[in-house]
Amino acid sequence: MPEAGVNESEPVLEVVGLRKTFGDVVAVEEVSFAVRRGGSLGIVGESGSGKTTVAKMITGQERPTAGTIRACGRDRSTPARGGSERRLRGREVQIVFQDPYSSLDPRQPVDRAIDEVLRLHRPDWSAAERAGRVAELVGMVGLDQRQGSALPRALSGGQRQRVAIARALAAEPEVLILDESVAALDVSIQAQVLNLLIDLRERLGITYVLISHDLAVVRQLTETVVVMHHGAVVERGRAEDVLDAPQHDYTRRLRASVPTPGWDLAAVRRTLHATAR
Numbered sequence: 048m049p050e051a052g053v054n055e056s057e058p059v060l061e062v063v064g065l066r067k068t069f070g071d072v073v074a075v076e077e078v079s080f081a082v083r084r085g086g087s088l089g090i091v092g093e094s095g096s097g098k099t100t101v102a103k104m105i106t107g108q109e110r111p112t113a114g115t116i117r118a119c120g121r122d123r124s125t126p127a128r129g130g131s132e133r134r135l136r137g138r139e140v141q142i143v144f145q146d147p148y149s150s151l152d153p154r155q156p157v158d159r160a161i162d163e164v165l166r167l168h169r170p171d172w173s174a175a176e177r178a179g180r181v182a183e184l185v186g187m188v189g190l191d192q193r194q195g196s197a198l199p200r201a202l203s204g205g206q207r208q209r210v211a212i213a214r215a216l217a218a219e220p221e222v223l224i225l226d227e228s229v230a231a232l233d234v235s236i237q238a239q240v241l242n243l244l245i246d247l248r249e250r251l252g253i254t255y256v257l258i259s260h261d262l263a264v265v266r267q268l269t270e271t272v273v274v275m276h277h278g279a280v281v282e283r284g285r286a287e288d289v290l291d292a293p294q295h296d297y298t299r300r301l302r303a304s305v306p307t308p309g310w311d312l313a314a315v316r317r318t319l320h321a322t323a324r
């Protein structure tokens with residue numbers, strides 16, 4: 048729920064003129080977008096277009112070279128000053144990465160991993176209150192009790208991704224960034240996790256920023272889209288407009304390179320070749 052004093056009409060997340068350089072490499076250039084509370088934005092583009100760098104600047108893992116980031120009405124362009132500001136930012140924005148295995152501690156059972164987040168964000172809660180919330184979160188992401196006390200290695204990729212989502216939700220963020228969160232999953236498992244995400248958004252009113260090279264995934268989950276190419280936004284608009292009738296040549300090539308039933312390998316190769324130039 049939005050906190051008291053938060054302006055409802057203000058975007059829940061807004062980035063303006065974001066830029067990031069690594070030495071001579073310009074990873075992100077003049078990127079601006081805004082997402083309304085409860086809305087969903089897709090950031091699409093091929094590998095290396097700067098999508099993850101944008102996400103890392105929003106979460107504070109990378110510091111912008113220039114530009115501003117506001118979430119829930121608060122500036123987060125500069126590093127958090129101290130633990131309490133970091134925790135506050137954690138309740139504003141959480142992220143789920145492609146590979147939950149690298150973000151989950153292999154020695155920590157699922158319930159302990161979720162409890163750890165609650166301890167951080169709900170220091171006033173008793174152990175019983177936290178245990179109740181852990182059980183609720185485990186159920187919310189569609190895991191059973193046994194899976195809820197398992198180690199990550201005893202779970203499938205899709206189940207691990209559900210754990211990563213539960214862990215992110217434990218902080219009760221306003222914005223959830225999903226960075227290629229279903230990319231490593233089989234298509235049928237991908238569909239299940241996407242359905243879960245759609246369901247969670249309806250139940251929680253959470254805002255999504257979905258980063259993906261997969262236009263079909265973006266289409267299912269987002270209402271607006273920005274297309275990134277070489278670090279810059281080359282096209283933006285409503286997801287269906289951009290994906291069904293792309294105006295920019297790069298978006299058209301990106302769309303053509305998505306393998307669909309009956310896709311033509313030679314055409315994809317031609318497209319990738321053209322895109323690489």
Ligand SMILES: Nc1ncnc2c1ncn2[C@@H]1O[C@H](COP(=O)(O)OP(=O)(O)OP(=O)(O)O)[C@@H](O)[C@H]1O
Pocket residue numbers: 069072073074092093094095096097098099100101
């Ligand atoms: N820590 C870093 N040091 C140097 N260069 C980096 C660093 N992180 C990213 N880059 C470069 O910035 C550019 C954008 O990378 P980024 O990971 O943001 O792209 P992406 O669109 O998310 O791609 P992918 O989907 O493959 O992760 C690339 O050229 C990448 O090599």
